[in-house]
Amino acid sequence: xxxxxxxxxxxxxxxxxxxxxxxxxxxxxxxxxxxxxxxxxxxxxxxxxxxxxxxxxxxxxxxxxxxxxxxxxxxxxxxxxxxxxxxxxxxxxxxxxxxxxxxxxxxxxxxxxxxxxxxxxxxxxxxxxxxxxxxxxxxxxxxxxxxxxxxxxxxxxxxxxxxxxxxxxxxxxxxxxxxxxxxxxxxxxxxxxxxxxxxxxxxxxxxxxxxxxxxxxxxxxxxxxxxxxxxxxxxxxxxxxxxxxxxxxxxxxxxxxxxxxxxxxxxxxxxxxxxxxxxxxxxxxxxxxxxxxxxxxxxxxxxxxxxxxxxxxxxxxxxxxxxxxxxxxxxxxxxxxxxxxxxxxxxxxxxxxxxxxxx
Amino acid sequence: xxxxxxxxxxxxxxxxxxxxxxxxxxxxxxxxxxxxxxxxxxxxxxxxxxxxxxxxxxxxxxxxxxxxxxxxxxxxxxxxxxxxxxxxxxxxxx
Numbered sequence: 199x200x201x202x203x204x205x206x207x208x209x210x211x212x213x214x215x216x217x218x219x220x221x222x223x224x225x226x227x228x229x230x231x232x233x234x235x236x237x238x239x240x241x242x243x244x245x246x247x248x249x250x251x252x253x254x255x256x257x258x259x260x261x262x263x264x265x266x267x268x269x270x271x272x273x274x275x276x277x278x279x280x281x282x283x284x285x286x287x288x289x290x291x292x293x294x295x296x297x298x299x300x301x302x303x304x305x306x307x308x309x310x311x312x313x314x315x316x317x318x319x320x321x322x323x324x325x326x327x328x329x330x331x332x333x334x335x336x337x338x339x340x341x342x343x344x345x346x347x348x349x350x351x352x353x354x355x356x357x358x359x360x361x362x363x364x365x366x367x368x369x370x371x372x373x374x375x376x377x378x379x380x381x382x383x384x385x386x387x388x389x390x391x392x393x394x395x396x397x398x399x400x401x402x403x404x405x406x407x408x409x410x411x412x413x414x415x416x417x418x419x420x421x422x423x424x425x426x427x428x429x430x431x432x433x434x435x436x437x438x439x440x441x442x443x444x445x446x447x448x449x450x451x452x453x454x455x456x457x458x459x460x461x462x463x464x465x466x467x468x469x470x471x472x473x474x475x476x477x478x479x480x481x482x483x484x485x486x487x488x489x490x491x492x493x494x495x496x497x498x499x500x501x502x503x504x505x506x507x508x509x510x511x512x513x514x515x516x517x518x519x520x521x522x523x524x525x526x527x528x529x530x531x532x533x534x535x536x537x538x539x540x541x542x543x544x545x546x547x548x549x550x551x552x553x554x555x556x557x
Numbered sequence: 558x559x560x561x562x563x564x565x566x567x568x569x570x571x572x573x574x575x576x577x578x579x580x581x582x583x584x585x586x587x588x589x590x591x592x593x594x595x596x597x598x599x600x601x602x603x604x605x606x607x608x609x610x611x612x613x614x615x616x617x618x619x620x621x622x623x624x625x626x627x628x629x630x631x632x633x634x635x636x637x638x639x640x641x642x643x644x645x646x647x648x649x650x651x
Binding site: 255256257258259261274276277278281282284287288289290 | 606612617
């Protein structure tokens with residue numbers, strides 16, 4: 199069986215876990231100890247594996263490094279992979295997202311950063327260019343900062359020139375011309391923290407994902423609200439019925455099976471713990487019409503949250519599901535969430551996990 | 558003119574393992590000129606201590622002969638010949 203790589207980014211370093219069966223894992227010693235790792239991209243296109251990592255030192259700032267040998271050695275472009283052009287007067291604070299594009303766009307990698315910005319690489323992540331269309335958007339002055347900072351934290355490329363991003367705060371924006379122009383797409387998504395009716399933009403959408411079978415279907419975990427769009431983001435409807443809470447940070451979509459998604463509910467904005475202190479993943483196999491609670495193998499008592507990028511799926515068959523907590527526990531499921539085994543424990547706060555079946 | 562530069566041990570991987578060095582600079586040097594000279598030799602080190610706007614990162618301090626430059630003229634602080642410039646991380650982190 200192929201080897202699966204699970205990369206675990208924490209508040210104080212990166213750990214790499216490998217497994218032949220996705221149940222028994224070998225854990226590496228830490229990489230980049232004492233720097234936070236909020237973003238990871240694993241690019242397996244073209245039959246080779248490139249591991250990209252956004253690291254950030256409290257003292258010495260953010261940077262992107264990559265490894266083509268599964269973490270044995272790391273490379274960092276001397277000039278920096280993500281640097282704001284001089285005319286912007288801006289500086290990168292944190293790299294929140296590193297997302298390889300589809301197989302038919304080899305070399306294209308997207309990044310989302312703080313301050314709110316989206317970047318595109320055409321050389322596999324060595325160098326990224328700022329998407330000026332979003333940076334120069336007239337709404338930018340009105341975008342705000344969630345507690346974690348003002349960031350474009352989700353970049354979801356689609357067919358053709360379509361890309362959806364989600365930012366906190368600002369909400370969902372879509373481009374259909376490869377990033378030249380962007381339009382807010384938040385109709386139906388609430389913003390209870392703002393007075394009056396829901397605005398065109400300004401929502402605090404925590405995570406978005408695209409359906410495997412229908413690229414016009416998207417899912418969103420909002421800052422209170424779980425939603426689906428069947429029209430490429432033009433309108434959103436609630437799919438929260440059947441969940442114990444509509445709050446949380448995670449939204450995962452199965453890369454193989456349309457209509458299958460996972461969320462990890464937390465009680466509420468003001469109570470960011472699993473309901474009843476019991477960690478569970480909730481899966482829907484019908485695009486959010488019904489939900490199933492899955493907790494086999496997860497801890498009975500767990501009061502730590504799962505952050506927006508601390509959960510992921512792989513592309514295995516059946517699909518693997520991974521979650522990490524702010525308490526430093528990491529769990530893996532080799533059967534779409536039906537049961538979990540522990541990969542690691544007592545790590546620093548888990549900020550990001552990404553998994554891939556290696557070519 | 559020559560200045561002595563002390564570098565943080567935490568960044569030794571960006572400076573070829575060096576934690577101190579001497580720089581030969583043109584007259585009327587500033588802290589910015591010292592960092593520019595370091596950047597030419599060690600570009601990754603420069604990105605660690607200054608962001609892309611050229612600003613000193615918040616939790617990096619620079620001292621010229623014992624005086625913290627934010628209390629002087631920042632990166633425009635003059636660096637006299639024979640001075641000792643210390644680059645060091647401040648107290649930060651969790």
